[in-house]
Structures are given as structure tokens and as C-alpha cells.
Amino acid sequence: MISEERMAEVMRIMEISGDLRKASVNDDALIFAAINDILTHTPAGLTYSIEHLSELREFIDEVMGRRIDEEVDKLSDVSKINECLNNNASLVRDVSVGRVAIKSISELIEYIEAHEPDCDAKEFVDLVTEVMSNINDFYISTRILPMLQRGIYSTGISKLIESRDHDFLEKRDDESFWQHKFESNKKILEHLLGSNIDLCCGEFSVGSTDTSGKGNRRTDFALLHSLSRNISLVEIKTPGTILLSKKKYRGTFGLSNDLSGTIAQVLIQKSELMKNYYSKRHNSSFDFEVFAPRCYIICGLLSDISDDKDKLRAFEIHRDVVSSHVKIITFDELYHGFLDFNRSN
Secondary structure (H helix, E strand, O other): OOHHHHHHHHHHHHHHHHHHOOOOOOOOHHHHHHHHHHHHOOOOOOOHHHHHHHHHHHHHHHHHHHHHHHHHHHHOOOHHHHHHHHHHHHHHHHHHHHHHHHHHHHHHHHHHHHHHHHHHHHHHHHHHHHHHHHHHHHHHHHHHHHHHHHHHHHHHHHHHHHHHHHHHOOOOOOOOHHHHHHHHHHHHHHHHHOEEEEEEEEEEEEOOOOOOOOOOOEEEEEEEEEEOOOEEEEEOHHHHHHHHEEEEHHHHOEEEEEHHHHHHHHHHHHHHHHOOHHHHHHOOOOOEEEEEEEEEEEEOOOOOOOOOOOHHHHHHHHHHOOOOOOEEOOHHHHHHHHHHHOOOO
16 A cells, blocks of 8 residues: 555655646655656557557647647737747747647658558567657756756745745744745755755754654754764744843843843753764664754844944854854844855856
């Protein structure tokens, strides 16, 4: 019986094969399967049978029709249909390729009807089909997939830029939103480590149970360095988190109670993880090390205090003092650094 996990994977592949725009940059294996499905799967499979080839021809014709309908549906003025069909370069290309495919299939059908290939010819066709399928796999893996990943990644960056200010304002105090945001855009978190992440584990248990244990101390994210396997702990607050106390104490601003408490929380998590490392490593489904666990807190907006030099100075001094134990970075700093890096690459 197929497992729920495998069924979910199959459904995801079908979704992506229907629309590759629904893929994320982390879906490389699923993208491969989806493209392979597109190239090799037809309503009846690619064979020499006249019946099957006729179905394939009809299938391509239907796809072309849907492609044209998609563009026509976008028009507010139906009188511009001919202009759209003639001037839309992408549509013109797709229709042209489809017509060539249909013409080729029709010629193949005519050849089969005229010559009635014997078993040897059919075996040859099967062999050629298998070879072309294997070549497709090679090109998908080495050329098409990397190109699609770059495109999907660039699109993801653009969406992050477009939504940044809106999210900072509208989701200012929604902690679950930001946890989900980083979980689905782990490249942002990778920017913290300056390395690829092999694991981006949400709700990681650091206590005496296993890594997913209930009723125990948990960190929002556990990140694994792709080379050293050293683990890092990340606590996610919100852009609305207050960074400093409202009033000065002895001439300066202290850290807010919320931020001070989060610092203590993540340091306790680190201590718990190191104390329970051997039992957790034994019960873990993945390898990790605690050579020197790094701790990060993502909270607040630097722009909230940047107009007040006293507050800005106090914040920079406070986070420098704790920087050997915990790195504090604001949401706008994290986004700014991440987006700047990607604009220059």
C-alpha cells in the first residue's frame, strides 16, 4: 500500500507537471520527475501504433487550443484577438512548434499506413524511443533543471522584494507567518551561515527527548552547515518586536524585556542541546554535530530606531556585547543583506 508521504509526493509532481510555476527552488527532484513526466507521458504513451499516435496528435491539438484560450481570456477587447495571435511572440512560437509536431505525427501515420512495418521495425522504434527517453533524462538533469532552478530562484527573489514592505507592515506581529515565510524560503536563512543548509528543521527539540520530542524546549529552526554538519539554532520573533526599553536607565537604553528574554531562551536551548547531544544524536534520523553551536535571533526592525542616534548606539553596543554568544539581526538587515547579495550575483 502506498504511504501518505509517497502519495503527497506523487500529487506534488502532478501539480508541478501541470504548471511548473508552482515549483519552488527546493523542488529539484520533483521538478525532474515533473519534466520527465511531461516529456515521456502522453494519454496513451509514445508508440508506433496508429491509434496511439492519433491520440497524441489530438492531445497536442488540445494543448495548443488551451494555450490560445489562455491568451484570449486575458484580453479585455475581443477585437484584438488577431493582433494578440500575431504579435505575442511566445504564443506564436508555441503554436508553430505544435503545428510542426502535428505535421510530423501525421506524416508518421501516413508512413505506417503505407508500409505496414514488421516486427523488426517495431523493435527498432522501441529501441529509439528508449534511447531518446534516456537522452531526455540526461538533458533534464544537466541542462534544463539548472536553468529552471535559476529562473524559479530569480522569481522567488523578485516576489520577496515586492512583498517585503507589505509584510513588514501587515504581518508585523504575526510570528507564525514569519516562521512559515523562512521555512519556505530557506535561502534567507542560509544567508546567516554563508553556506548551503542540508537541513532546515522547524520546531527542533533541544531537550532530553528525541529531536522532535513533545513537551520539551524547542528552537524555531535548527540549521545544519552543509560541510561541517555543525548545528545552529535560530529564534524567530517578529518585525514588531521592541528592541530597546522605552526609558533610559543611567543615561542609556537597555534591551527590551522581550529581547532580553529571547537571548536567555536561546542560550538555555544551546546549553540543553550540548548537555543532551549524545542521546539526541543516537535517536536522530540525521547526523549533526555540536562543535560550536551558533545562536541567532531575528527580531525587530532597525528602521524603527535608526532616526534616534542614542537608541541606535545603545542597540549596537548591546548586541556587540552578546555577539560572541548570540547574533542578533533585525528583519530589515537580514532582507537587505540577502537581496543585495542576490542582486550582485
